[in-house]
Amino acid sequence: MQERSGAVRPAHAIRSYVMRAGRITAAQQRALSELWPRYGVAFTPRPLDLDALFGRIAPRTLEIGFGNGDNLLARAVRDPGRDFLGVEVHRPGIGHLLLGAAAAGLTNLRIIAHDAVEVLQRQLADACLDEVQLLFPDPWPKKRHHKRRLIQPAVIELLADRLRTGGRLHIVTDWQPYAEQMLVDLNACTRLERAVPDQPSVDPSAAPSERTATRFEKRGERLGHRIHEYLFLRHA
Numbered sequence: 493m494q495e496r497s498g499a500v501r502p503a504h505a506i507r508s509y510v511m512r513a514g515r516i517t518a519a520q521q522r523a524l525s526e527l528w529p530r531y532g533v534a535f536t537p538r539p540l541d542l543d544a545l546f547g548r549i550a551p552r553t554l555e556i557g558f559g560n561g562d563n564l565l566a567r568a569v570r571d572p573g574r575d576f577l578g579v580e581v582h583r584p585g586i587g588h589l590l591l592g593a594a595a596a597g598l599t600n601l602r603i604i605a606h607d608a609v610e611v612l613q614r615q616l617a618d619a620c621l622d623e624v625q626l627l628f629p630d631p632w633p634k635k636r637h638h639k640r641r642l643i644q645p646a647v648i649e650l651l652a653d654r655l656r657t658g659g660r661l662h663i664v665t666d667w668q669p670y671a672e673q674m675l676v677d678l679n680a681c682t683r684l685e686r687a688v689p690d691q692p693s694v695d696p697s698a699a700p701s702e703r704t705a706t707r708f709e710k711r712g713e714r715l716g717h718r719i720h721e722y723l724f725l726r727h728a
């Protein structure tokens with residue numbers, strides 16, 4: 493179906509990824525079967541009780557599209573008082589994170605292996621999150637693929653629904669045209685307010701934000717790309 497330019501695409505119609513076969517190591521494959529029961533959460537079309545899932549009440553971060561889980565693992569290790577939920581569809585990356593989580597003995601991490609849009613729509617309740625991170629979401633550079641970008645109005649509204657008042661939405665990209673588009677869409681959401689201005693050439697080691705340099709951040713840096721970092725707060 494041809495999209496009219498400027499038409500708002502409904503969230504359920506966004507296909508932001510293609511399932512890549514990808515090479516999976518024997519250890520990652522084993523982790524998917526042996527460690528999944530410890531950290532994995534099956535997709536179900538009903539809102540999760542996160543207090544029951546984590547067995548406590550604590551601040552909660554959702555990372556969407558965590559890739560290899562570099563950031564999620566580092567943050568969960570650094571901050572045992574916070575619970576972390578990761579959503580990803582790339583099985584080798586999930587296996588990689590499972591191995592790291594078990595090696596670190598984490599108890600504050602859970603993983604959902606499913607389309608994040610559907611998880612947001614159906615498996616997460618309103619105002620259940622204190623923070624959402626999206627680090628280097630796929631830029632889908634070709635114009636005909638822009639409709640596949642995760643950060644677009646319908647998903648931003650969903651994210652605002654799922655964040656608590658005062659919650660943080662943190663998005664980082666190295667793809668300038670995507671950064672420009674997402675800033676327009678984020679500014680258009682009346683429930684979100686920009687917390688810090690975009691900073692040129694953020695050095696990740698010095699970045700004030702809560703994140704660890706990921707594989708795609710390092711790739712962007714090697715290519716000489718400027719890193720765009722957006723932090724928005726959910727207001728009442």
Ligand SMILES: C[S@@+](CC[C@H](N)C(=O)[O-])C[C@H]1O[C@@H](n2cnc3c(N)ncnc32)[C@H](O)[C@@H]1O
Binds near residue numbers: 581585607709
């Ligand atoms: C460019 S990679 C970035 C990975 C990681 N955040 C990093 O910075 O290295 C984007 C990731 O988002 C995942 N992804 C894209 N759309 C998704 C969706 N709808 N649900 C879950 N994961 C998704 C992809 O599988 C991929 O691993």
